[in-house]
Amino acid sequence: MDTLGDLAGGFAAAVQPASLAFALLGVLLGTVVGVLPGIGPISAIAILIPVSFGMEPVHGLILLCGIYYGSMYGGSITATLIKTPGEVASAVTAIEGYEMARRGRAKAALATAAIGSFLAGTLAIIGLTFLSPLLVQLANYFGATEYFLLMATALLLASTMSAGSRAKALISIFIGLAVGLIGLDFQTGLPRQTFGIGLLSDGIDFTIFAMALFAIPEAIRNLALGRGAKEEIQSFGSDRWMTKEDWQRSAGPWARGSVLGFIIGVLPGVGPSLASFMSYIMEKRISRRKHEFGHGAIEGVAGPEAANNAGVGGAMIPLFSLGIPGSATTALLLFVFTMYGLQPGPLIFRDDSALIWTIIASMYIGNVALIILNLPLVGVFVKLLKMPKEILFSAILVLVVIGAYAIEFSLFGLLLLGIFGVIGYLMEKGGIPLAPSILALVLVPLLEDNFRRMLQISGGSIAPLFTRPVSLAIIILMLAGIVGPFLFRWWVRRRKLLADVSVG
């Protein structure tokens, strides 16, 4: 009952004109940015963080959460119509959705994605509403040992459960860790890994790193490609929205995708991208129309899109209630919280409970806004796909520079931006995924701090890892998380469900 009371209070604040406006603006802005080819939620949030600098914390956070799920939906439009997924999560949509569009069923594909996203998103927020307070209760039993373990688990899962080479995902994590350790050690105040450069002792700013890695390589690559790489935009004009059969065929995938996506989203270290891949494989496996997969099966759009939006809500749970981001995107949101001087976790539910419930309530509103705005406006968004590349990507570079300047106000900050842009480009060229390193960068200070405290409390022994009941439970889950994907891959290979999941 308490929860409902809190939520009601949140709604009362969230329907205030200003909050409502920011929720709508966030969703709209997110969709617009997400539609732009090559820009996913991570770059969208990273580029738009500077916009929220001057805002009230609650408004800024409402805006950025709206941007998050708005851009997820925007990405599915791009994937369906030009087969350029802005982010890994809508990569499978680029297969089935694009095939549907080629067969003149673009509207149905977009509709099933939108409705599925709405249903799954709403279910996930309901889950968030009721699970977070429980997790906050549980967090009372958490000490440094458990926090350390949870973060280590997040990093491990981010590598074992990624859709590609595990060694490369691990390399990405270690790059993030390496960058995160640069600067003064907060416990002793000693400089570390600064290579004698005094300016580095403040450490590498997280937003600069995220913007550099996610926006710059993509922009430079597209600008360097020049013209010639013309994309074919699938038209969608006279075809119909979803038919009765489409509804019937979508209902099951929506439901399964929601549950799957939510569970995967809650796991630390595993983002929505895996949720959409797994949903796709599952739908294909149980479908009676296997032959249609790869040729525009609506289930292959409905399930994954539901799964990745449920994953967004799921991923908010560990972020809000424990202060542990489970993915690169939630890591960015965590950064925004701390930028406003807020620390997500059990304390925020006690000290800033009004704020957190307003944000949760606004997520319900944002989800409704997403579907009301997007289906009628999809024609407008499609026009964005025709935006000339040189305009789009040069503008992104400028926005990134503004962001870096607004954070550091120095030439050195701008230089770091450029250098990490080069590093990001080289990482992509080497096939190293970028997202895990962002997660690692955010987690490394917390990881080290909790590790030290654990050993200080125990006097240097790692025994508490195994003797504390909660931490033992986490270890067991962690092992399951490491062994699970191997079993899953083995099962997938055996069944020849997919030759390999790789993302370019």
Added chain:
Amino acid sequence: MTATRRDLVTGVVVAVIGVIYYLATFSIQETSDIVTPRTFPAIVGAGLIILGLFLAGQALWQGRRTAAGTTRADATAVDATRADTGPGDTTAADATPADTAPGDKEPEPASGVVLPAPEDPPARRVVLQFALFFVYLAIVIPVGFLLSTAAFLMTVTSLYAPEKWIRNLLYSVLFSVIIYVAFVYGLQVYLPVGILG
């Protein structure tokens, strides 16, 4: 560059970075704590070395297997399509689910989830774009946001589409001014004024 070569190079580079990172930890002052300030950086450096060597070793092993005439394993084949520069998005994904004839029942690629590799631009032009960007980074504070941004946008768009110079000019000037006004007056984020100030 084949996928194997790429992984070999990547692995070696990562390992070298790991060595440098590890060596840098020796200049961290030691303390008497249980976990010294050096502990974590040293672990990370060692981790990078091990992972880099692992990746390089894997690539060598795979390369030898390919050279030995074995048919390329799934993973290698997929990686190769990824790395090879193909025209547009006709690389992996088009070849996989869409284009396999409807006739074949359960061939491996037909069930694969393989995504189109992003196209690789020529290195020379990548360097040029990065160079332009760095020049912009260097001048934005001394020259000021408005002038340097307009100049940067004009250069980049003109390299891309020289014949549309009127549009480029309009875009460069208008975008710089609108963004400047929006950030400085709307969002209270101050941008460098430079020589105009």
